[in-house]
Amino acid sequence: MSSPTNSQHSERTPLLAEQTQVQAPKKASATWKIYIVITGIFAFLAIFSYCLRSSLPEALTDEQAAAVGGFAGQHAFDEYLSVQTEPRAGSSKANRHLREWLLRTVRDLSNNHTASVEIDEDGIQFVDKDGILASDKENGANYWMVESNNVLVKVIGTRGEEDAYLLSAHYGLCYFTVLVMILHVNELTHDGIGIAVMLEIYRNILQNPVEHTVIFNFNNYEEMGLWGSKGMLHHPWAKNIRGFLNLEGAGAGGRALMFRATSPDVMAQTMSSRIFQHANVLGNDLFELGLIKSATDYTVYLGGGIPGIDLAFYALRSHYHTTRDTLEYTNPRSLQHMGDLALAATRGAANSAGIITSEQPEAKPFVYYDILGQFGLTYSLLTSQILNSLVLLALPTYLAYSAFQSHQSNTINTNKACGPAIKRSIIGFIIVTITFVVVLVFSLLVGFLLTKTNPVALYGHIELGAVTIVAAAFFALIATQWAFTALDNKFNLYRSVLNLETATAYGLLSLNWIMLVGATFAAIKGVGSLYFVFWMYVGTAIAVSLQQKSSTGKVHSWAAALFAQICIFYPLVFDLVFLAFDSMRHTLADGTPEIAVYGLLALFTTLLVMCLIPWVHKAGYLMRATTFSGLLLVFLIVITSSLFPFNSTDSPNKLIFKQDVNYTTGASTISLASYSHVHEAVRAITTDEEWATRNTTIVRKTQTEVTVATKRLPLYFADQKSTKKEMQFSFKRVPTSKAKVQRVQATIQTQNTAVCTITVNDHPITYAKLDKMELTVPAKQLTILRQKIGEKYSVEFEYESEQPADGVLTCYYDEWVDGKNPAFIHTKKSIPDWSLLALRGFGVASVNANVQL
Known part of the structure; x- marks a missing residue:
């Protein structure tokens, strides 16, 4: 990041008041060494951070x-x-x-x-x-009567x-x-x-x-x-x-x-x-x-x-x-x-x-x-605000003090130096800010492209997906700097700012200063997760300080300044990246939009690579670097787009299992739902006759659900005799003085589940009583969860209607081992090895009985 200073400046010349001179042409070997060092430090800190944070x-x-x-x-x-x-x-x-x-x-x-x-x-x-x-309170969906079991x-x-x-x-x-x-x-x-x-x-x-x-x-x-x-x-x-x-x-x-x-x-x-x-x-x-x-x-x-x-x-x-x-x-x-x-x-x-x-x-x-x-x-958040405020004030205070000292010693030279310095800082800030936007948007676009070429690729290959996003960010950053340099060479836009290495360094410092102001405001509002911005700003300030010392011969390695800039900030952000890796990659099968995960990766990656702008200008050869990084990006996109997203080890596809049984007829269906590759899994578990009954719907906005008929019934409902023994119930109307209200006494006994739900078709339940518990808030369903299983219990409830209505009693069964749910066991054994079963909702099997209320 350093450049020789003009000999006419005194030691008290302000930090931003360096004059720029045209640098001697760089050797290609030196250029690629710089890129290799940048890549090496980036990779080392990523691997080092991952290994340490993952150790148990x-x-x-x-x-x-x-x-x-x-x-x-x-x-x-x-x-x-x-x-x-x-x-x-x-x-x-x-x-x-x-x-x-x-x-x-x-x-x-x-x-x-x-x-x-x-x-x-x-x-x-x-x-x-x-x-x-x-x-459920907003739409009044469900009453719960729950006996504590702690x-x-x-x-x-x-x-x-x-x-x-x-x-x-x-x-x-x-x-x-x-x-x-x-x-x-x-x-x-x-x-x-x-x-x-x-x-x-x-x-x-x-x-x-x-x-x-x-x-x-x-x-x-x-x-x-x-x-x-x-x-x-x-x-x-x-x-x-x-x-x-x-x-x-x-x-x-x-x-x-x-x-x-x-x-x-x-x-x-x-x-x-x-x-x-x-x-x-x-x-x-x-x-x-x-x-x-x-x-x-x-x-x-x-x-x-x-x-x-x-x-x-x-x-x-x-x-x-x-x-x-x-x-x-x-x-x-x-x-x-x-x-x-x-x-x-x-x-x-x-x-x-x-x-x-x-x-x-x-x-x-x-x-x-x-x-x-x-x-x-x-x-505390107050301590965060104080720390941020102190370092925010440090730079302006130092610049003001340096300017005052220079003014006292040499007013003429100071006035001549401040004009170009201010211009250089403004142009550097503009370049860095535009670069930030371009890198973030381009990384998001690459992520969006991958969601189209290979949906759910992050599920099983988030490491490769992340490397692709990093490559996209590097490409966008280098290409943007090449564009700025080309524009300057062709139109002399910057003239006095020929050294973009120095200009972007101070532009980066200015942008980080503004971001720290934002982090301080967020802390005032109770948000503490922008703590890393403090370290990003401090690291950049140290790097700029080392740049100044390098120009006076006190520091001989630009790599030392780079490492000082990122040695704390990078591990903190890498931790957030890996946290996103582990916590979100497998939520895609649950319906989390993949672009949201790409968005987090793009944001964190942009923050990481922005620190490298001055060092890219130091390396030079931007056109060649742009070409190389572009080819690498295309290669990674092709590879990421071609890989199967699931595997049999740590990233199997989660297939949401559900079975519905009709208490009266014994008819049953099973369904599997996931973000992708559902039909392949369903075909693997069905006969030709079952496959012919399939029905496909979109559920939870992002998931495909395939439903097929099955003759494999839960053990407790294998025949009519077992069914009658397992679920015993009666619904009787009882007198009430309320107009246009029906009152019902339900008696329920189940041998192998503690959870049942009563639903009145097209009418809300307005009142319910179970033992000493009374509920009076209108709801569409009444769910009862008992502490003891097998005991008969009675519940009274009311619903608004001039005439008796029909309803549904649904009981939920979760036992599947020892042959208690043949459909679940068959599905578990028959699905491809790159998938496994999960459940959303109530029960492995839901048994529905139509009742007259």
Whole structure:
């Protein structure tokens, strides 16, 4: 970036007041060395960042953990996770069996220690007074009558005070709304690992007591509507909770990420521990801005006024909620990583003065992130604003001071120098800004092209897709600089600014200054995820400073200035890139628009390559570099466009499975839905007769769903005798004094599911009563979720109609092992090896009975 300074300037000449002279022609060998060094540093920092941030700790045995005061991940894996090998959907008997195992386990552990422990099987009969899902309130879609099924444990701290810290994880994979895709299989990472971690922390605290009380909520029905956490808020213990840690599983292994947080003190305690850190405020901002629509128990606790942390896996989402979410596809080291973070947060909160107090702390946003997954930084938004403001003021202050000193020493020379310097800075800023727009837009266009030439290519080949976007960004950057140079050579547009290396360096500094102003304003508004802009600006300022020293002979290597510019900024942005890689690549099969992922890659890549503009001008030979980078880009586009997007290892296509059964006729259909390649999968599982019945529709705006008829019925509905035994029900009208209102008493008994829904055709349900629970908000459906399976229950409801109407009783079945759902098992075995099954909605099979009300 350096250029010789004119000898007439004094040492007090302002930083931007260098005169430009025409540089001697560069040798081609020197030029390509510069490009190689640039590429090498870029690649090195990318690989180095990925390797460090992806490393996992070794799982510790009991003895090893005791020696270092750490988390016994291997013990938790062997004793707690390995027993969770049975599908355990919230509607199934297996779910109840797991609950009984949890109760036995916590009791056995408490009996072996002297700590004061209270175990409550949850005395709250119903978890919500209105029973309406937040996502359904706008259109009044669904009443929920839910019997709580949590397992609550309280370990009294050595102080004997009631104020407590909460750990929460859900033990039953259930179902949520259409926002979340569910499959009721083993689900070891969602949320089996969270349960294993909580049990091990429970054991750790029993062995090594803490000062403050800790409550453990092993909750159920999380994905049916976050009912387990809602039930917790209705429990008497809730009034004493001062903070929480929610353990989630949005992926299937890898590192666990602290992705949402409103408890800065607990985060600081966690990051002070000598463990592998992994946290980023970006997730918090994406949720707060409404860019991520799903929810976890964190949302409920925070809505209850409790600050906390959301800790979750996010990588390998292709196995999340699928038949591969099993022990075979996870490992003790992932459990160890989540356990390290959870134990550090829990013991840090429970042993620290000032975190657990008699007053409820305020839930507030703050800045937090890790560096290369090794250590973390956390500070308030106010601190971020102050740091940004200080460095924002530093450059103008320095320039003003330098100009004043120069004016005092040589007024004439200063006036002559300032004019060209200002012009040079303005032109440099214009060039850099235009380049930023061109690079971003061109990278997006290449991403859009790839969505047409090979849809879902990122799903299985995001590394190659990212390299293609990087190549596009490099090409656009170099081509733009070539265009600016060519225009200058032809039309003498810049005249006095012949050295674009220096002009673009200060233009880049100016643009970064403006971006830092924007980041500071965002921090004022509560957005902390632009923390990297601070380091981008500081790095650029250091590089410009080193450029000045280089021109006076104090620094001899331009590569040192480049490395100083990007050594902190690049790893921080690479971390965001890899976070996007792992968290979003496999959401494409769920319906996430691929262009959104390309957009994130394009934005981050643009930020990365913008730092290289001055160094590209230093290298020169822009036409040749443009030609070479263009050919490389075309080659990568061709390769990326030709690859099959799925594979049988880490990127199988997630096919959403659904079976519908008619209770009366026994007719049944199955459907598979995904973003692409659905027909190939359906053809592989069907006979010619079944294939002839296919029907194709578009669902959830982006997914293709293919439905075919099948004779493979769930075991409980294999014949009329089994059907009548499994689902027994009656609907009787009862007198009411209300005009134009029908009142119905329904009696329902199912032997193998806890979840049924009542729908009145074309009429809203205006009132419902189950035991002591009454609901009065109009809704289209009434869903009942019982704690015990096999018991007969009665529910009364009303709907507005002058005449009796027809309705539908739908019950949902999630058991498929041991031949309980032949259609699911056949599909699982017959689909191509580049695909696997998942479920969205309620149940592996839905059984619909038409009823007269």
